[in-house]
Amino acid sequence: MSRPPALLLVGHGTRDAAGAAAFRSFVDQLGAKSADLAVGGGFIELSPPPLADSVAALVEAGERRFAAVPLVLVSAGHAKGDIPAALAREEQRHPGTSYAYGRPLGPHPKLLTVLERRIDEALAGADRADTTVLLVGRGSTDPDANAEVYKVARLLWEGRGYAGVETAFVSLAEPSVPAGLDRCLRLGARSVVVLPYFLFTGVLPDRVREQAAAWAAGQPGLDVRNAEVIGPEPELAELVLERYRETVEGDLRMNCDTCVYRVKLPGFEDRVGRPQQPHHHPDDPSHSHGPHDHDPHDGHGSHDHGSHDHGGGHHAHAH
Incomplete structure (x- = not known):
């Protein structure tokens, strides 16, 4: 039986040290609970470790196939553009690797x-x-x-x-x-x-x-x-593993009916077909940082420069 794809958790990143630590702890806990599955995780910006380091460590350990689950709640710019772009870059960096891309967590x-x-x-x-x-x-x-x-x-x-x-x-x-x-x-x-x-x-x-x-x-x-934030509850771990299984099986469908990268919505017509580009991470300076639509205080704002994939793969389409 072939080895299952590694589970790659992808977070956005935060300037809050406790929030970044909570993500890393969740990745570690999920890995400890999934003894038969290689688990790694990284950020696309702001917080260590960068996604590139996590992928490199898994490749070094012999992993070649990855199922990436975005640890985000809604399908905004991170899920639609930034993360697929980051995965495409990792595929270029590590010839022979392949990446399937899952869908965001909510609502569930x-x-x-x-x-x-x-x-x-x-x-x-x-x-x-x-x-x-x-x-x-x-x-x-x-x-x-x-x-x-x-x-x-x-x-x-x-x-x-x-x-x-x-x-x-x-x-x-x-x-x-x-x-x-x-x-x-x-x-x-x-x-x-x-x-x-x-x-x-x-x-x-x-x-x-x-x-x-x-x-x-x-x-x-x-x-x-x-009230408190969702946090690393057992239900969150179960949901991530459910998204992983969906990704591996390949039957994924993103909502395209109201996607600004595919459909001309009033006030957003200029975004149809806008090409994606990789995101900037301070510890991964090999590419330029284009203009983004950030909240200036945290980097948690949405980005609107990427188109996205509407199937199980990670490559985006220029609609």
Whole structure:
């Protein structure tokens, strides 16, 4: 029986040391639980190790086939362009290697289960029926990515008995966290749980908490609580392995109906067919860093320069 492809986890990167450490710890934990599977992980920018180092180590250990799973929640610029470009570059660097590319993690019932748990922890026994949840995503200039966060909010609302689930973003998109809280107040919320839609801690989840606290200080009559990020829960590990199996089997379908790189959406017509290019990592300076659509504080913003692959492989198409 041939050796299974190595599992390659690809993260974006963060300037927050704890967030980067959480990613590395998750990769190590997943590797320890998967004794029959080679597991590695790296970042496309900002944090060590760069993806190039992780791939090089796996190649040195004898791996030639890789199934890459993007450790991101929505299909924004990272998943659609940056990561496929990085994988294409690694294939050029290591002749004889091959890469299959998986899809982002959310939305998925396993993630919804963890989000529900985070809300319950914040409620600490308080009534769900009196609670409005404000789900806060990272935010993107990709409308499809922002729409995915709204889908998660609706799925979270269904059948769980909350008074409502509203949506906001912490960067690059509206409504902002304060605007989202204003909306909850106008809708008659008695208590609000601010729920960050992030995998691990970082600059932007911290900003969500700070903005919510600043807003709540001006509304002493409203109970505003902050939930924790998703974190390295067992469900996350199970979901990554599920995405790995999908990738190996090759039956993957990305959403193309509202993709700005394929479809002319109002205000985004110039992005159709825009070519992808590799991302910059400070520890991998062999290529140039083009203009990106960053949140200047963290590098967690969405990039909108890449087209993406709509099948199981990693190569993008210039639509």
